[in-house]
Amino acid sequence: MLLEGSCFRLAEAGARQIGRKAMAVNLSDMAAMAGQPVAAVVSVGLPRQGGRAVAEELYLGLREVADRFDTAVVGGDTNSWDGPLVISATIIGEATGGGPVRRSGALPGDWLLVTGPLGGSILGKHLAFTPRVREARELHASTQLHAMIDISDGLAADVNHICEESRCGAVLRSEAIPISEAAQSMRDGRPAVEHALTDGEDFELVFAIAPDDARKLLEAQPISGITLYHIGECVREGLWLEENQKQRRLEPGGYVHSLE
Amino acid sequence: MLLEGSCFRLAEAGARQIGRKAMAVNLSDMAAMAGQPVAAVVSVGLPRQGGRAVAEELYLGLREVADRFDTAVVGGDTNSWDGPLVISATIIGEATGGGPVRRSGALPGDWLLVTGPLGGSILGKHLAFTPRVREARELHASTQLHAMIDISDGLAADVNHICEESRCGAVLRSEAIPISEAAQSMRDGRPAVEHALTDGEDFELVFAIAPDDARKLLEAQPISGITLYHIGECVREGLWLEENQKQRRLEPGGYVHSLE
Numbered sequence: 001m002l003l004e005g006s007c008f009r010l011a012e013a014g015a016r017q018i019g020r021k022a023m024a025v026n027l028s029d030m031a032a033m034a035g036q037p038v039a040a041v042v043s044v045g046l047p048r049q050g051g052r053a054v055a056e057e058l059y060l061g062l063r064e065v066a067d068r069f070d071t072a073v074v075g076g077d078t079n080s081w082d083g084p085l086v087i088s089a090t091i092i093g094e095a096t097g098g099g100p101v102r103r104s105g106a107l108p109g110d111w112l113l114v115t116g117p118l119g120g121s122i123l124g125k126h127l128a129f130t131p132r133v134r135e136a137r138e139l140h141a142s143t144q145l146h147a148m149i150d151i152s153d154g155l156a157a158d159v160n161h162i163c164e165e166s167r168c169g170a171v172l173r174s175e176a177i178p179i180s181e182a183a184q185s186m187r188d189g190r191p192a193v194e195h196a197l198t199d200g201e202d203f204e205l206v207f208a209i210a211p212d213d214a215r216k217l218l219e220a221q222p223i224s225g226i227t228l229y230h231i232g233e234c235v236r237e238g239l240w241l242e243e244n245q246k247q248r249r250l251e252p253g254g255y256v257h258s259l260e
Numbered sequence: 261m262l263l264e265g266s267c268f269r270l271a272e273a274g275a276r277q278i279g280r281k282a283m284a285v286n287l288s289d290m291a292a293m294a295g296q297p298v299a300a301v302v303s304v305g306l307p308r309q310g311g312r313a314v315a316e317e318l319y320l321g322l323r324e325v326a327d328r329f330d331t332a333v334v335g336g337d338t339n340s341w342d343g344p345l346v347i348s349a350t351i352i353g354e355a356t357g358g359g360p361v362r363r364s365g366a367l368p369g370d371w372l373l374v375t376g377p378l379g380g381s382i383l384g385k386h387l388a389f390t391p392r393v394r395e396a397r398e399l400h401a402s403t404q405l406h407a408m409i410d411i412s413d414g415l416a417a418d419v420n421h422i423c424e425e426s427r428c429g430a431v432l433r434s435e436a437i438p439i440s441e442a443a444q445s446m447r448d449g450r451p452a453v454e455h456a457l458t459d460g461e462d463f464e465l466v467f468a469i470a471p472d473d474a475r476k477l478l479e480a481q482p483i484s485g486i487t488l489y490h491i492g493e494c495v496r497e498g499l500w501l502e503e504n505q506k507q508r509r510l511e512p513g514g515y516v517h518s519l520e
Binding site for chain 2: 001003004005006007041043044045077079080081082083084086088090092
């Protein structure tokens with residue numbers, strides 16, 4: 001559910017972009033389980049003033065992304081009201097390969113990989129990302145994925161979701177985390193790696209696999225269009241950041257400067 | 261999607277009632293196709309002030325109705341914002357019997373039946389109705405339903421939806437339409453039958469079947485807890501109201517006094 005004023009500003013993003021995002025964030029959830037999207041239902045609360053034009057732009061954006069991923073928009077609900085724009089999408093999909101990939105199968109010793117550089121999505125990527133539906137399916141077809149999630153809350157928070165569901169811990173290696181150009185260009189006084197660790201809405205995938213499988217993937221880089229990065233390992237417990245060969249606790253909510 | 265201030269007033273209805281309704285309106289859509297509900301996803305935009313208490317009450321209401329219809333609440337999205345309360349539910353179900361019942365199979369000559377008295381739902385039924393899931397399934401198992409819809413927009417409007425999809429017309433017989441006690445108690449100067457024809461949110465079912473099948477159902481009244489009423493017939497074209505043995509055009513939006 002995307003809510004005007006909270007998740008986006010309609011005047012800045014435009015309704016077509018919001019339509020694209022509403023579909024893409026749902027497709028990213030489908031990617032996180034290596035699912036094949038099939039159909040979507042979309043409900044909207046439209047502003048009374050100019051609602052029809054907004055609806056048309058929303059629909060064009062929705063359809064653009066849905067079409068790209070062979071997803072049919074099959075229904076929903078259309079309302080007008082005096083409140084801000086609201087759009088809620090639900091995607092129905094099918095499991096692929098050996099079934100849906102969950103958050104709960106990571107094992108201590110697994111390596112953690114990500115599908116792309118992270119951080120600074122607020123500069124544009126949060127509206128214009130490509131959900132990793134195809135990449136997830138290809139990974140799932142070729143490798144035994146123990147656990148996977150899409151990075152919507154932020155790398156540290158989402159790795160922590162895997163840890164909680166898998167009852168394990170994780171060490172992330174600061175020097176190994178791929179940092180996006182956007183994160184490097186942020187001029188807010190926070191280190192770029194902190195953006196990579198805590199900014200949400202990158203919509204890359206992070207997944208846990210056996211070290212041997214990871215080495216093969218990193219060597220072969222078999223997924224066209226993306227590079228896989230090895231960012232850390234699963235351990236027995238705790239969430240840790242390794243920096244300059246020292247480990248310190250990482251808060252799931254983000255990066256902590258002062259704990260060392 | 262239910263929107264505070266447009267579809268309901270939170271202070272009047274209470275969050276639990278809104279939760280019940282969000283689930284029930286979706287189950288009614290499932291009933292309209294004689295589907296068996298299986299799972300629901302629910303997304304909410306909660307007020308920042310007191311949002312947690314609202315969420316808990318919403319959930320209790322949702323679960324109460326979902327449990328009654330063996331529907332699992334399997335996911336969704338939880339947000340807080342500065343806007344009014346928004347709740348959007350999607351139900352996934354399975355077709356029963358010979359497949360989903362659509363709006364598009366009505367034939368001229370079919371009889372139109374409804375599952376209960378109509379009108380005046382604003383006095384309470386719109387919040388406290390029972391979606392006709394069981395009744396629809398029983399009807400679908402025993403009779404060949406040509407077309408069906410749940411009455412959410414109003415009898416005239418929803419029969420018109422069947423007519424449009426089935427490319428036929430319909431005559432409704434004013435004297436045969438079952439009028440609820442609520443419609444009879446409305447004191448707004450409009451005839452009770454007008455309420456029965458145009459008030460929305462009764463969530464009864466109206467369906468088209470062959471006359472022989474209709475006679476058997478009306479005679480046997482086989483669905484426990486409800487009475488089936490014969491309210492009119494499908495014809496080749498137009499939407500008509502028969503009153504005092506005269507037919508006049510009925511506007512899909514509602515009852516028209518002055519056309520005769």
